Amino acid sequence: MLLTREGCANTETLRANLDRALKARSTPIAYTVVDLASLPDTDGRTGYPTPTLLYNGRDVFGLAEPRRPFGSPT
DSSP, rough: OOEOTTTTTTTHHHHHHHHHHHHHHHSSOOOOOOEEEGSSSTGGGGGSSSSSEEEEETTTTOOOOOOOOOOOOO
């Protein structure tokens, strides 16, 4: 799952790199793009910076799951 928001300057770069990496696999993997603005404030994913790539609910780069209160959006 790719978490993003409108105007995120790094989403296109992350998405292009992710698409290239997935294309290189012999078995393609689909992913979902989620705009954080579409999630309710109670959803813990709204605390992640953007873009964030989650696999099985965990940040692939090792960022810990956000805890309330969440900081300002990045």
